[in-house]
Amino acid sequence: MPYPIEHKLVIGIASSALFDLSASHQVYLEGGPEAYRDYQEQQVDTVLDKGVAFPFIRRFLGINKLHPDTTPVEVVLFSRNSPETGLRVMNSIAHYGLDISRACFLTGESPYRYLPAFNTSLFLSANEEDVRRALQADYPAGLVLPSRTEDDEADGELRIAFDFDGVIADDESETVFKRNNDVGEFHAHETARVAIPHQPGPLADLFRKLSVMQQLEEDAQRADPGYKKILRIAIITARSAPAHERVVTTLKSWGVSANETFFLGGMEKARVLSIFKPHMFFDDQLSHLHSPGGNIPMVHVPFGVANRLV
Numbered sequence: 001m002p003y004p005i006e007h008k009l010v011i012g013i014a015s016s017a018l019f020d021l022s023a024s025h026q027v028y029l030e031g032g033p034e035a036y037r038d039y040q041e042q043q044v045d046t047v048l049d050k051g052v053a054f055p056f057i058r059r060f061l062g063i064n065k066l067h068p069d070t071t072p073v074e075v076v077l078f079s080r081n082s083p084e085t086g087l088r089v090m091n092s093i094a095h096y097g098l099d100i101s102r103a104c105f106l107t108g109e110s111p112y113r114y115l116p117a118f119n120t121s122l123f124l125s126a127n128e129e130d131v132r133r134a135l136q137a138d139y140p141a142g143l144v145l146p147s148r149t150e151d152d153e154a155d156g157e158l159r160i161a162f163d164f165d166g167v168i169a170d171d172e173s174e175t176v177f178k179r180n181n182d183v184g185e186f187h188a189h190e191t192a193r194v195a196i197p198h199q200p201g202p203l204a205d206l207f208r209k210l211s212v213m214q215q216l217e218e219d220a221q222r223a224d225p226g227y228k229k230i231l232r233i234a235i236i237t238a239r240s241a242p243a244h245e246r247v248v249t250t251l252k253s254w255g256v257s258a259n260e261t262f263f264l265g266g267m268e269k270a271r272v273l274s275i276f277k278p279h280m281f282f283d284d285q286l287s288h289l290h291s292p293g294g295n296i297p298m299v300h301v302p303f304g305v306a307n308r309l310v
Helices: 022-042 055-066 087-095 128-134 172-180 183-194 204-225 244-254 270-276
Strands: 011-016 074-077 102-105 121-125 141-144 157-162 231-237 260-263 280-283 298-300
Touching: 011 055, 011 204, 022 087, 055 074, 055 157, 055 204, 074 087, 074 121, 121 128, 121 204, 128 141, 157 270, 172 183, 183 244, 204 231, 231 270, 244 260
Parallel strands: 011 074, 011 121, 074 102, 121 141, 157 231, 157 280, 231 260, 280 298
Antiparallel strands: 141 298
């Protein structure tokens, strides 16, 4: 029997993150809602191009193909479209063979209020207002930033990278650093609290549930040595020793871990990201969200002190 939705790892996706809606949005800006509606109805059979989050979502849904008896993950579409203008989105989903059957069409309204109804552990959107309203309501969300879409279908692995402070953990330590921009004070604070786990950050629940997916894969590989794992997780943080130890303390207390963890000591994160090649990288600081080739999918989590001071 498939898991009921309250036991699944659910990602909510806005059509603006899943597909390239730049042409449609331009029609809306120039002509308003009626012109937009007419345009989408005329283009209903024209398949939308892949958006920034498409490779991530396609691979994420691939977890169900490896576990067909339980289908432990789900993607729900959350859209500001009406059901009529949303037909093109649903037709595009069907064209690409994405297993997305649940959808919310809210005719111009922000979808954030409905995220808990679907047990959503992450909401991805290219609409900054929707993302900020979700986070203000304590719902996990991220703003998908523009980048080139690369989807190598021969690469079945799903690689996800996270910053630590303000993303997986709360912004307590960032607040200490931001107060005086003093690395020494930050290290002293972390050393004094090395045995005290951080409180969860906005994407802690997602990280925990991804760890459950990793355990499913471990079990599957033990049962079948030929099983090829799909999920790989990295933590990429500007921290360095001695502040690294509290990260380990926190993750251990939650019973989770990453496949790869990088303590960069302020080194540019793109140097590691260009090798790890994540299908999504989550960070709370816009200054960290860039890559020389513009081809790494980046998600801004506008949470905590790093964003209050912007």
